[in-house]
Amino acid sequence: MHKDHIKSSVINFKSVARALTIVENELTGAGKLLKNLHFEKNAPIIGITGPPGAGKSTLVNSLIDLLLTDGSKIAVLAIDPTSPFNFGSLLGDRIRMASHFNSPDVFIRSLATRGSLGGLSAKTIEMADVLRAAGFDYVLIETVGVGQSEIEIAGLADITLVVLVPEAGDEIQHIKSGLMEIADAFIINKADRADADVFANNLKKIIGQKQGEQPPVFKTIASQAGGIQEIANFIKSPVKTQHSRRELLLTEKAYKLIQQKLTQHIDKKKLQHDVAKALKDEKFNLYSFVDTYV
Amino acid sequence: MHKDHIKSSVINFKSVARALTIVENELTGAGKLLKNLHFEKNAPIIGITGPPGAGKSTLVNSLIDLLLTDGSKIAVLAIDPTSPFNFGSLLGDRIRMASHFNSPDVFIRSLATRGSLGGLSAKTIEMADVLRAAGFDYVLIETVGVGQSEIEIAGLADITLVVLVPEAGDEIQHIKSGLMEIADAFIINKADRADADVFANNLKKIIGQKQGEQPPVFKTIASQAGGIQEIANFIKSPVKTQHSRRELLLTEKAYKLIQQKLTQHIDKKKLQHDVAKALKDEKFNLYSFVDTYV
Numbered sequence: 233m234h235k236d237h238i239k240s241s242v243i244n245f246k247s248v249a250r251a252l253t254i255v256e257n258e259l260t261g262a263g264k265l266l267k268n269l270h271f272e273k274n275a276p277i278i279g280i281t282g283p284p285g286a287g288k289s290t291l292v293n294s295l296i297d298l299l300l301t302d303g304s305k306i307a308v309l310a311i312d313p314t315s316p317f318n319f320g321s322l323l324g325d326r327i328r329m330a331s332h333f334n335s336p337d338v339f340i341r342s343l344a345t346r347g348s349l350g351g352l353s354a355k356t357i358e359m360a361d362v363l364r365a366a367g368f369d370y371v372l373i374e375t376v377g378v379g380q381s382e383i384e385i386a387g388l389a390d391i392t393l394v395v396l397v398p399e400a401g402d403e404i405q406h407i408k409s410g411l412m413e414i415a416d417a418f419i420i421n422k423a424d425r426a427d428a429d430v431f432a433n434n435l436k437k438i439i440g441q442k443q444g445e446q447p448p449v450f451k452t453i454a455s456q457a458g459g460i461q462e463i464a465n466f467i468k469s470p471v472k473t474q475h476s477r478r479e480l481l482l483t484e485k486a487y488k489l490i491q492q493k494l495t496q497h498i499d500k501k502k503l504q505h506d507v508a509k510a511l512k513d514e515k516f517n518l519y520s521f522v523d524t525y526v
Numbered sequence: 527m528h529k530d531h532i533k534s535s536v537i538n539f540k541s542v543a544r545a546l547t548i549v550e551n552e553l554t555g556a557g558k559l560l561k562n563l564h565f566e567k568n569a570p571i572i573g574i575t576g577p578p579g580a581g582k583s584t585l586v587n588s589l590i591d592l593l594l595t596d597g598s599k600i601a602v603l604a605i606d607p608t609s610p611f612n613f614g615s616l617l618g619d620r621i622r623m624a625s626h627f628n629s630p631d632v633f634i635r636s637l638a639t640r641g642s643l644g645g646l647s648a649k650t651i652e653m654a655d656v657l658r659a660a661g662f663d664y665v666l667i668e669t670v671g672v673g674q675s676e677i678e679i680a681g682l683a684d685i686t687l688v689v690l691v692p693e694a695g696d697e698i699q700h701i702k703s704g705l706m707e708i709a710d711a712f713i714i715n716k717a718d719r720a721d722a723d724v725f726a727n728n729l730k731k732i733i734g735q736k737q738g739e740q741p742p743v744f745k746t747i748a749s750q751a752g753g754i755q756e757i758a759n760f761i762k763s764p765v766k767t768q769h770s771r772r773e774l775l776l777t778e779k780a781y782k783l784i785q786q787k788l789t790q791h792i793d794k795k796k797l798q799h800d801v802a803k804a805l806k807d808e809k810f811n812l813y814s815f816v817d818t819y820v
Contacts, residue, residue: 266813361812479805482812483798489816490797494788503784504777511773518655518776519560522783 243305245339248366252341255358258496266358269365277360278467279389280374281414286395287421291454291463292374298457298464299370300337307339307363311356311375339368354492357388357485370467388485391467395419398431415447417466423451423459537599539633542660546635549652552790560652563659571654572761573683574668575708580689581715585748585757586668592751592758593664594631601633601657605650605669633662648786651682651779664761682779685761689713692725709741711760717745717753 254262282288289310296306343356356373363371373389394415418439420432432449439446448466452459503525510521548556576582583604590600637650650667657665667683688709712733714726726743733740742760746753797819804815 263813263817267811267817269811269813358813479798479802482805483794483801485812486801486816486819487792487794487797489812490792490820491789493816493820494792495785498781498784498788500777500781503781504773507777507780508773511776517561517563518779518783519557519563522780522787523557523561525780526784526787 243339243367248339248363251362252359255362256343256355266361269361271365273367273369275364275369275371276390276467277364277371277373277388279392280372280395281392282395286397287454288374288395291395291419291421291452292372294454294457294460295463296338298460300335304369305337305367307366307368307371308341309356309359309363309371309373310340310342311373339363353388354488357488360388388481390481391416393417393419393463395421397422398425398428417447418449419463420449420451421454424453537633537661542633542657543635545656546653549656550637550649560655563655565659567661567663569658569663569665570684570761571658571665571667571682573686574666574689575686576689580691581748582668582689585689585713585715585746586666588748588751588754589757590632592754594629598663599631599661601660601662601665602635603650603653603657603665603667604634604636605667633657647682648782651782654682682775684775685710687711687713687757689715691716692719692722711741712743713757714743714745715748718747
């Protein structure tokens with residue numbers, strides 16, 4: 233192997249972490265950094281989403297194990313919705329991923345979303361691009377599918393894997409059509425459960441009614457690394473991102489970045505001051521206020 | 527009772543529904559409608575949030591029963607996060623609320639959030655204000671506490687009730703501080719469960735460490751209407767919204783309405799067209815594109 237090649241394949245994790253911090257916190261130079269990104273490898277962004285408890289992190293863990301075997305370098309962006317109702321269970325997930333924390337080929341970063349209302353996806357897009365440009369072969373983004381996060385992830389991932397568990401049983405007919413739209417593949421995890429086959433068959437029936445390309449259904453037992461090879465093969469198979477899809481993805485990304493740009497200048501402190509002042513008028517009307525404010 | 531008074535206390539549900547539709551879909555006249563709202567009663571917006579399965583809808587149901595006894599008119603805005611992973615369980619909640627669907631004093635409207643990324647709260651603010659101006663005595667907003675919706679609701683409600691169930695047991699110490707910040711009162715529902723007292727005591731201990739005003743803890747068995755009177759009393763007690771809090775609330779509302787206003791002109795169709803055009807350049811860089819676009 234040529235010396236330069238070896239050198240170029242070493243990723244400086246400290247530099248990557250620093251770049252991510254600059255972008256995450258909008259520090260000086262963030263804009264320039266993003267505009268100067270070069271994407272030599274064109275690494276795919278792989279979104280992994282699913283309900284809490286579906287075993288996403290265990291699955292990601294097993295998948296990383298497999299992808300590492302051919303010398304790939306992998307970045308993981310774990311998005312934490314930090315719901316106040318989530319009594320530490322996400323933390324448990326993160327700890328399960330810890331087996332890779334010391335691997336020189338795996339970079340893991342958590343991204344909390346609290347308070348960044350609407351800004352989540354713009355930040356995620358930017359951070360994922362930093363990782364892609366850093367020279368990783370795969371950028372995995374893991375998110376709990378609650379609220380709208382699973383829709384958001386589909387708007388930025390090249391491949392979206394939806395992880396389900398057989399628990400929902402015959403209620404599967406209630407599966408929302410949105411899930412069909414975003415999934416490039418379904419993964420039924422914990423497939424050793426009794427009702428896994430019934431679940432898989434019901435899911436396939438629903439997929440069969442779908443127009444256009446139908447996503448495959450994989451069965452895994454992530455805790456025993458069962459069925460993971462098929463997922464790895466699916467990810468590695470020839471480019472799934474068609475031209476039209478790429479255009480849609482980039483439009484979605486551009487839209488969110490523009491949204492962020494248009495609103496980031498609003499100074500909340502000043503706004504509060506102005507609201508307080510306007511409130512002194514007994515006829516204060518919020519909508520008239522907003523109308524004259526911008 | 528004076529005839530005029532009787533007349534003015536009749537709310538035309540059809541007009542209300544129409545006004546909500548105009549605002550929800552940003553039809554012609556929406557802006558004018560909002561600017562002309564008059565708030566004679568200054569009805570409180572009461573947010574009810576909590577994890578899935580906490581019994582929020584049953585609680586809302588029982589609460590409505592009680593509030594109706596003094597002739598109050600009540601509007602309910604049920605916010606449906608429409609997660610594709612939610613296999614119809616929210617639908618079940620809605621059906622439980624159906625006992626009031628035909629009451630002439632209860633107006634119920636569901637608001638789905640899919641696709642309205644970031645726009646949820648602006649729309650909710652507007653719709654809640656339409657209901658307040660329509661002459662209802664209470665505007666209840668019910669939302670499942672997943673992701674950020676429970677934070678959003680606190681940003682628009684005058685009183686936020688957080689519903690919990692004793693299940694979390696001694697894990698309560700993991701309760702996120704965010705929940706303390708938004709709760710005006712905690713409701714422990716399904717309080718007939720074995721570990722309810724332990725849970726309540728642990729919760730009170732945590733609340734005791736909180737600086738400033740400490741939210742009360744109520745215990746309810748909503749399915750049997752147990753403990754609901756105390757909640758009704760709490761809601762009816764003298765104004766809890768202090769001046770400083772009102773200022774913060776209005777700032778939060780103004781912020782979201784401004785965000786919406788600044789971004790609603792982005793034409794996605796045109797954007798996609800422009801992205802497609804820009805993509806023909808091999809040196810296409812998303813961040814440079816966004817930078818020159820706005």
